[in-house]
Amino acid sequence: MSETPQQRVAAAIERVPYARFLGIRAELKGDELTLIMPFSQHLIGNPLLPALHGGVVGALLEVTALTQLAIASKSERFPKTVDIGIDYLRSGRPVDTYARAKVVKIGRRIANVQAEAWQGERTQPIATLHGHFMTPETEDATA
Amino acid sequence: MSDDPTSYASPGDDPLQRVRAMIQFTPQAKALGMEVTKIETARVWGLVPYREEFVGDPETGVIAGGVITTFLDTLCGTAAVAAMEHPTTVATIDLRIDYMRPATPQKSVLAEAHCYKLGRSVAFVRAVAYDDTPDNPIAHVAAAFMVNSNNGRKFGANLRTKKS
Numbered sequence: 132m133s134e135t136p137q138q139r140v141a142a143a144i145e146r147v148p149y150a151r152f153l154g155i156r157a158e159l160k161g162d163e164l165t166l167i168m169p170f171s172q173h174l175i176g177n178p179l180l181p182a183l184h185g186g187v188v189g190a191l192l193e194v195t196a197l198t199q200l201a202i203a204s205k206s207e208r209f210p211k212t213v214d215i216g217i218d219y220l221r222s223g224r225p226v227d228t229y230a231r232a233k234v235v236k237i238g239r240r241i242a243n244v245q246a247e248a249w250q251g252e253r254t255q256p257i258a259t260l261h262g263h264f265m266t267p268e269t270e271d272a273t274a
Numbered sequence: 275m276s277d278d279p280t281s282y283a284s285p286g287d288d289p290l291q292r293v294r295a296m297i298q299f300t301p302q303a304k305a306l307g308m309e310v311t312k313i314e315t316a317r318v319w320g321l322v323p324y325r326e327e328f329v330g331d332p333e334t335g336v337i338a339g340g341v342i343t344t345f346l347d348t349l350c351g352t353a354a355v356a357a358m359e360h361p362t363t364v365a366t367i368d369l370r371i372d373y374m375r376p377a378t379p380q381k382s383v384l385a386e387a388h389c390y391k392l393g394r395s396v397a398f399v400r401a402v403a404y405d406d407t408p409d410n411p412i413a414h415v416a417a418a419f420m421v422n423s424n425n426g427r428k429f430g431a432n433l434r435t436k437k438s
Contacts, residue, residue, distance in 0.1 A: 148329040149338035152305075173305040176348075177363070179424060180432040184302035185366040186347040190340025209331065212339050216370040224432045 137162055140201045144209075150194060153187060162202055166195045168228045175225065183223030185258070188248055191230050192217060192260035196244040199232035204242070206267035213241065215262035223257050226250050232260075242266045289313045292361065293352050303348045306341065310349075316357035316389040320349045321382045335379035342413055343371060346385055346401050350417045353387035354397035358421075364397060365423035372414045381405040383412065397421055 134142070141159040144150050144166070153174070158165045168174070168191050176184025197209045204210075232246035246260040290313045297303045297310060306328075312319040322328075322345040330338025347369055354364045377383050386408065387401035401415040402408050 147332065147338070148327050149340060152327045153340070173301050175301040176303070177365075177424075178299055178301065179363075179429050180427065181430070182365075182432055184300070184344060184347070185369070186340070186344025187302055189343040189347065189369060190338065193339050193343065211376075212371075212373050214370065214372045215339070215343075216368065217343075217366075218368045219366050222365065222432060 136205055136207055137202045140198060140207055140209075143207070144194065144198045147194075147209075149190075153190060153194075155191065155194060157198070159202075164195065164199050164202060164231065166191060166198070166230045168230070170226050170228075177222070180222055181225050183225070183228065183257075185217070185219055185223075188219070188223050188228065188258045189215070189217040189260065191228060192232075192246040192248055192258060193262065195230040195248075196232040196246045196260060196262050197264065199246070200234055200237075200242050200244050200264055201267060203234040204237055204267050208267050210242065210264040210267045213263040213265060215260055217258055217260050219258050221255065221257045223248075224250055228257070229253075237266055240266055289356060293318065293356065296352065296355070297348070300348065302344060306344060308345055308348060310352060313352075313356055316353060316392070317386065318349055318353045318356050319384070319386045320345070320352070321384045323382045324377075324380050331376075334376070336376040337379075337383070339371070339373065342377065342383060342403055343369070345383060346371065346387070346403060346413070346415045347417065349385050349387040350389075350399040350401050350415060351419060353389040353399050353401070354392065354419045354421070357389035357392040357397065362422040363424040364419040364421060367396065367418040367420055369415060369417040374411050374413060377403075377412050378405045387415075393421070395421055 328337040385403040391398040
């Protein structure tokens with residue numbers, strides 16, 4: 132197979148046990164990744180509305196940010212998270228959720244990434260994330 | 275324990291029982307195997323067991339950050355409810371997590387959450403996750419919650435097509 136490193140990392144995320152627990156699938160167009168989290172009953176956090184669990188939406192955003200950063204830094208390893216902040220904008224309805232991330236800056240040691248999750252309409256995000264991650268190549272230098 | 279999903283909102287129940295019922299009515303918290311072990315006014319302690327299916331880094335066996343996000347989001351929400359005289363629903367406004375170190379493979383992640391300010395509209399909560407003692411933390415969380423988040427929204431509101 133003549134897979135690129137980007138394709139390999141996008142495929143690798145689907146094999147991570149926790150990504151499988153959430154049911155996450157990856158789609159790569161060029162160097163832009165979209166993660167898809169199909170609706171499943173076990174993702175519910177508020178059974179009355181019902182709404183997706185905020186933690187699960189946060190987890191999807193974090194996985195998207197990590198994977199997009201690995202792609203952008205041409206690394207086949209997933210970076211380590213330093214910190215993340217998640218803003219919840221709308222309750223997640225019991226339907227499929229999508230997420231994309233934008234690498235804002237890759238510094239020598241730390242990278243800054245933003246991510247957005249949406250459902251029916253791309254212009255109506257349900258949550259956004261910004262985070263700092265160890266730049267993959269320098270990870271070992273900080274241990 | 276009643277099967278009525280609103281029963282946890284009735285005051286007067288034993289707080290630990292009420293919170294455990296909340297967890298049982300939350301499919302994702304149940305799927306994580308999350309437990310609440312102790313509760314005081316505005317403070318809760320809990321754990322999430324180590325499971326292979328939570329692994330985020332197959333090379334090291336370290337669980338994914340998302341497990342800790344979901345666990346701490348739930349525990350912080352629980353602490354907000356535990357601060358209330360008349361429990362109601364909460365929804366996360368924002369959540370910030372700082373990671374100090376990876377969780378130890380094969381060990382449960384423990385955490386304590388404290389709602390240090392309960393306002394009429396917003397509750398502020400801090401939490402720390404660890405696997406031995408709280409002074410060797412895995413992660414710190416600061417979160418804000420909307421109080422009485424289901425107010426005016428009927429059961430099944432998210433099942434209808436609506437303008438957001």
